[in-house]
Amino acid sequence: MNVSPTPNSFRNGPDERGHFGMHGGRFVAETLMPLIHELEAAYNDAKKDPAFKREMTHHLKHYVGRPSPIYFAERLTEEIGGAKIYLKREDLNHTGAHKVNNVLGQIMLARRMGKKRIIAETGAGMHGVATATLCAKFGLECIVYMGAVDIERQRPNMMRMNALGAKVVPVTSGSSTLKDAMNEALRDWVTNVGSTFYCIGTVAGPHPYPAMVRDFQCVIGDEVRVQMQEAEGRLPDSLIACIGGGSNAMGLFHPFLDDASVEIYGVEAAGHGLDKLHAASIAGGRPGVLHGNRTYLLMDKDGQIEEAHSISAGLDYPGIGPEHAWLHDVGRVNFLSATDDEAVEAFQQLCRIEGIIPALESAHALAKVPEIAAKKPKDHLMVVNLSGRGDKDLDSVAARLGGKI
Numbered sequence: 001m002n003v004s005p006t007p008n009s010f011r012n013g014p015d016e017r018g019h020f021g022m023h024g025g026r027f028v029a030e031t032l033m034p035l036i037h038e039l040e041a042a043y044n045d046a047k048k049d050p051a052f053k054r055e056m057t058h059h060l061k062h063y064v065g066r067p068s069p070i071y072f073a074e075r076l077t078e079e080i081g082g083a084k085i086y087l088k089r090e091d092l093n094h095t096g097a098h099k100v101n102n103v104l105g106q107i108m109l110a111r112r113m114g115k116k117r118i119i120a121e122t123g124a125g126m127h128g129v130a131t132a133t134l135c136a137k138f139g140l141e142c143i144v145y146m147g148a149v150d151i152e153r154q155r156p157n158m159m160r161m162n163a164l165g166a167k168v169v170p171v172t173s174g175s176s177t178l179k180d181a182m183n184e185a186l187r188d189w190v191t192n193v194g195s196t197f198y199c200i201g202t203v204a205g206p207h208p209y210p211a212m213v214r215d216f217q218c219v220i221g222d223e224v225r226v227q228m229q230e231a232e233g234r235l236p237d238s239l240i241a242c243i244g245g246g247s248n249a250m251g252l253f254h255p256f257l258d259d260a261s262v263e264i265y266g267v268e269a270a271g272h273g274l275d276k277l278h279a280a281s282i283a284g285g286r287p288g289v290l291h292g293n294r295t296y297l298l299m300d301k302d303g304q305i306e307e308a309h310s311i312s313a314g315l316d317y318p319g320i321g322p323e324h325a326w327l328h329d330v331g332r333v334n335f336l337s338a339t340d341d342e343a344v345e346a347f348q349q350l351c352r353i354e355g356i357i358p359a360l361e362s363a364h365a366l367a368k369v370p371e372i373a374a375k376k377p378k379d380h381l382m383v384v385n386l387s388g389r390g391d392k393d394l395d396s397v398a399a400r401l402g403g404k405i
């Protein structure tokens with residue numbers, strides 16, 4: 001344990017070796033270690049450079065379209081009848097999700113490091129689309145590993161990546177989903193160490209990725225602090241976001257971790273149910289090592305990684321970012337879960353009463369809003385992270401509803 005379980009600040013981690021409590025770290029092949037060190041040094045250098053920050057801010061404003069609005073969901077609030085519900089509209093970013101915040105940061109870092117070949121893994125395809133987009137913008141080669149199952153359920157995103165000039169490599173090993181795509185990307189990285197930058201899509205992987213991706217996503221929570229002050233004159237009382245690896249959630253949560261009055265909820269995918277196939281690593285996993293870091297993982301009794309399941313390709317991952325694992329251990333974040341059915345119901349509800357089609361991922365967060373918000377007083381301010389838009393999910397939802405949509 002290198003980070004105290006009762007720290008003065010929940011925002012100080014990780015330690016210099018990348019540990020959040022017992023989680024995180026750097027479990028990689030020897031061939032990758034020099035690259036990881038190179039990346040860490042480049043990131044530390046960029047963080048101190050005002051020009052890097054200035055350029056990021058410029059592109060976030062003019063290319064991504066930030067700040068994304070917060071929207072008071074009046075009819076949802078009325079229907080639920082408790083807390084005042086605001087949505088943070090990451091779905092309105094260029095490329096349609098929060099993923100672009102992190103990709104912009106990593107691509108700018110890759111440019112700084114002189115890397116011309118970018119690889120990425122993708123589940124729902126939103127991270128792949130963001131990576132393909134920024135590679136097109138900056139004239140970089142882009143290869144995206146995507147599970148064959150995910151290619152089927154997120155076909156519109158595969159077409160977007162193709163149109164943007166990226167090469168999408170179908171992955172057919174394991175369950176042909178996100179975990180397997182990440183395995184392939186890591187294999188590519190080991191093979192092409194010199195030329196390649198690996199752009200990871202969530203707060204997972206070896207140090208410094210979890211902290212670096214978190215830092216790039218903190219723009220979400222930083223904006224929410226300012227926007228809620230403007231809208232309501234004070235901080236929100238609760239925050240809620242879905243968790244795949246946990247990057248949209250971490251981006252919203254992190255700037256509020258030291259505000260004791262703010263309740264924080266992360267929602268994992270309970271798939272068919274926690275006693276059946278699911279993707280809820282905190283609810284149903286235990287600590288182990290995968291993809292370069294120690295964290296909660298779905299494992300069988302022999303320590304083999306179990307298949308995860310969620311209707312949502314972006315949540316279909318058998319692990320969770322190590323900082324979330326630690327925030328669970330120290331009790332700062334409450335982890336809940338929502339089933340496929342609950343997510344589809346929440347998806348339909350938001351379409352119907354707010355005119356917003358949410359990503360199925362975000363619908364997991366929305367699914368837990370009624371049970372939390374209904375118990376709160378009317379002056380309770382809740383912010384739900386709407387991490388992405390749901391155009392990509394219409395086929396999946398239609399299939400679930402027997403073709404009726």
Ligand SMILES: Cc1ncc(COP(=O)(O)O)c(C=O)c1O
Pocket residue numbers: 097098123124125126127201202203242243244245246247248249313314315359361362387388389
């Ligand atoms: C719209 C959207 N939300 C959430 C996620 C889950 O990722 P994370 O937990 O890193 O935010 C994804 C992943 O693809 C996504 O596309």
